[in-house]
Amino acid sequence: MATKRRPLRPNLGGSGSSGPQSSNSNMNFRPGGPDITRSEARGTRPTAAPTSIREILVMGVIHLCKKTIFFNTDLKVALYLGSLFIISLIGDFLPFPKTYFARSDNLFNLYFVKIGWGWTLLFVVPFTILSSYTITCGDMKRMLRHHLPRVLIATFFWFFWTKLFNIVETSYGRCTTKGYASKSSCLKAGHLWQGFDISGHAFILIHSSLVLIEEARPIIKWETIKEHLRNELHNRSVSETSGSNPLRALNEEQIRSLKFLYNRWTPIIRTLFIGMAALQLLWDIMLVGTMLYYHRMIEKVISGIIAILTWYFTYRFWYPTNGLLPEAPGNGVFYYQRESFVFKRPTHLPSCSTQAGVQVSPGGARANANGQWQSGKLGGQSQQQQQQQQIPTFMGMPLFTNVKAAASAASLLQAEQKKREQQASLES
Template identity: 85%
Template sequence: MATKRRPLRPNLGGGQSNSSNMNFRPGGPDISRSEARGTRPTAAPTSIREILVMAVIHLCKKTIFFNTDLKVALYLGSLFIISIIGDFLPFPKTYFARSDNLFNLYFVKVGWGWTLLFLVPFTVLSSYTITCGDMKRMLRHHLPRVMIATFFWFFWTKLFNIVETTYGRCTTKGYPSKSMCLKAGHLWQGFDISGHAFILIHSSLVLIEEARPIIKWETIKEHLRNELHNRSVSETTGSNPLRALNDEQIRSLQFLYTRLTPIIRTLFIGMAALQLLWDIMLVGTMLYYHRMIEKVISGIVAILTWYFTYRFWYPTNGLLPEAPGNGSFYYQRDSFVFKRPTHLPNCTQPASSQVSSSGLRANYNGNGPTQQPQIPTFMGMPLFTNVKAASAAANLLQAEQKKGEHQHTGLES
């Protein structure tokens, strides 16, 4: 016959009969309201427009942030394989084989101009935001990356042209210079390192690296909301990346993030579309222009330039400029980690831990099994972000489980 359910927490309620019989007490553990769960502000409702924008941003991220190391390997492999096939077995002519096609005339020939059109405002606005409006730091640590990329573009393209002019010759005698030969309607034969392949690969890699601040950009809004709440209740602990900022920096970040995020998102979408166009045009260059060796050399130069700057120079501490995404705070963490002080029980289980009959983890060491309480979680995330609340919940859970074990032992005896 069914019996009346035993209250899970018979000792809670402070003598009030109506609360002592409740299986689930609204307040949870016996802690103050400021320490209880659910006190953090929740996010505002998301509009349909915002959902659509985030869907487009997500698609652009998938496109532009394709594994960079793998993309570099594909660039080199494709330049070699496709180009060497085209040298011996010419591909069928298409619209992209014409040097006067629309994309070649209005995009590739002025490719670095299109790259700067999106790159400069995105770098300026994103770095100005994550430096909390520090104009000097933005000009000193972030904008120089664009200038350095522009310098390498100018240096290498001019060097390629010098090599072709110096070591080439006209198909008709009597024309010692390339300009005179071309004006007379003749052909100039020389080692023409592919400037198109270089600029397309160089632009693509620079766009990929400079777009990295958009990764986890939306979390800044959440960090701002939580940090403003923490300061309103004088909360001094936590792992919020904005915790070290002063009030003026917080106000500046909140203003800039709200005002500039729509523009930054629009620029990022343009950068992703442009990077995809450069990859498509690179395939056309592989198929129809230059010899294999000329394209492979230009690709190697572009990749070595990218590696030297974005993988060696910028990440090095103490050298200017800084890497993309660096600012007054760091918001691009992999995931939320609940950090507890050392005085709280450790819930990390070694490989030798086993589950006892009561559901507690029993860690076996040289002195026998020892039981450790666990912080309540939901879907792998802690229910408490406050240290005192987490400690109270863990102790209460441990007490209830021990009491259940004693009652179970009494029934068996």
């Protein structure tokens, strides 16, 4: 036999009240109702717009591309060096079976590898400009000074090293037929030029791959900018001054500019990122072909080491220091790629309650039911344990960001729970 459904909230109007007020007070409202004002109920955030099927498919492709291009970079560098040494060494003594990629006139070699840096710039330049222009909130000078120079520096190193490789081969080589002192005259006569030919193909493929990986990093957590904008606009509409939103320090003009640029350029940025991921995968495939069929092992290993050292010097040593221009990819007037705060529910408390209406801050301070903070530690708990003290959560996310609202909800739930326990004891 079904029993009468009990309200989630106690009767605020008292047991003796009647009429509409009494019926309204017994309705199943979420904890925090008319006694909590809108400014206090900070946990209520504006919801996101419905996601279309097209958006879901695009995000699925973006996720797959992220998994492909953001493979552990340090491990990938180790694989580059190890493969250049082992596979090339085997190929020097045991020639691999000839395939389409063994032909120097294959489609990929003619139209992609030989102009590989041009293809890389075709995707990297617009992606870097649009993404950095967005995260700088339309600050053209900051974008030109702090982000675009990375592409120019990468282009300089590509030009410098490839020219140096050519000088080494020309200066320290000889023609297979006597009477030809220069490489150009030897090749024009149909002969072969023997020299120390440091693999320009291996260098350009590794250099391009690593540049693509690093310059694509602004796409990491790019979608969270939309959520930050929505929450920050909500906070400002209710005059909320606290919180950890990375956009809180932006002025109104920067917020408007960021919202406009993000909505306008995000589809193009996504498309360019998909192209960058596909191109980076192609460079890795062509690098395997270079390992199997072209150059000697020592020539490929040296070129690979130079490409990796160039990447390490620029993207791992130079740019992250912020001592000299430019900055690392993803840096702007706000930082959106930090780790999210995770709230875990304590196992010794009910799922939607706190200890006697006391709320604990991440720093170890306490707040009573009136929302007043009290410093000090709870029961000698460690700092890490204090950080895990929770406000009411649902699916791992906090229901409230305001202490008073959370304490009020917890008090109401505890009162309701005690009332149910008393009723259960009387019925038994």
